[in-house]
Amino acid sequence: MQSFLAWDRKSPENYLPHPDHDFISPVVNTDKHVVVVMDGMTEFTTEPLQWALDNVVTADCTVTLLGVMPWLNIPLFLKTRNDFWTVEMEDAPLVREKNECRKRQAVIDLCRKYGVVPQKKIVMGYPLRLLVVEQIVTLSPTWVIFDRSHRKNKEFYTKKIPCNILMMNEEGRIDMIKSKWMSQNDQSISKEFSLSSAPTPQLSVSEESREAVK
Template sequence: MADSFTRGESSHQGRPEPLRSSQSPEIASTTTQVVLVMDGLKEFTIKPLKWVLENISASGGINVTLLGAMPWLNIPLSAKTWQGIWAVGFEELAMAKEQGDEWRSDSKYVKLQAILDLCKRFGANVPQKEVVMGYPLKLILVEKLKSLNASWVVFDRHQRRDMEFIADKFPCNMVMINENDEPVIIKMQPLTSGEFTSGGSPASFLPSPL
């Protein structure tokens, strides 16, 4: 595996609100670190990454990390999981291409290529791809986000149970992409001092209720 691997649960009781695309902010800063937290046991979908590239920008560009989160696995589950994109890196895709077109019939390589194509379309850097595994996973995620110096965290819908805990422990902008592929505000920090949540956001960020 060419990608990094790091060893390493709270329910969200509130009613987070969807973020309209017209409200998506542009960040006036240097390179912005965006971490996309995904359930490493679920089938990978490119839609959250597409939202990130369409809606988060910075004067110095953005660096995206795809972070697959999963608990400790028994051997059967481990074998199944590591057949997905979290098991291989972009270097392996390049090597597979050198062997001919067989890679096109392998779903993990097809998905990696879709990531590359999407990044090229938006002129974005190729994302880093890492895995965190362990228990309690929510604590490990907090530590990983700190180490990545994340300015933005975007969760897939499977991370709902841990979002409140992580939001309390780590100060940054947080959004979830829900089951309807809509962005939902978890927490936002203004470009001035302080921070705000979906319950107290300024008018420019006011979302529609679920």
């Protein structure tokens, strides 16, 4: 029997505390929104976030880090969890020197350099790719950037997600999977790029991406 479950940590204690307001609740009201989708079970890296900040994020953007993981029983979850996504804020003073807290602070400091405040959201359940689409549709971003763990679902996401899609490849470079521009008469034009035939130079779509978000 197929189950479908999303776990959305929205309460304030699941974000870094006052007075810094380092992470904010994922309620989006801005025109420009970038979502970075990451595997919540693997070692956290700022690599896709850094690319987004360098190439598609502007100071008025909202940036959401979306951690995705399967639904696990409690013993397995406690054994395999990534504390960057799951540690409770009331436990933060006890783990402040842990690697996960240092990573969180690195994300905050990185985003501050670009004038944006990061949001953090986690979803758990099955099937994962439907959860991802559901969350992206709810957040209504301008750009979605996937880490390399999601490449197996590239075609599915291209069909189901209506916005610009970028995806990290195995070499740590970015492929533009789908792009959407507005024509002069404000009609949406979707254009899909197939980049599988040749390796993609690093940051090869950076200028194109900057033009698309202007």
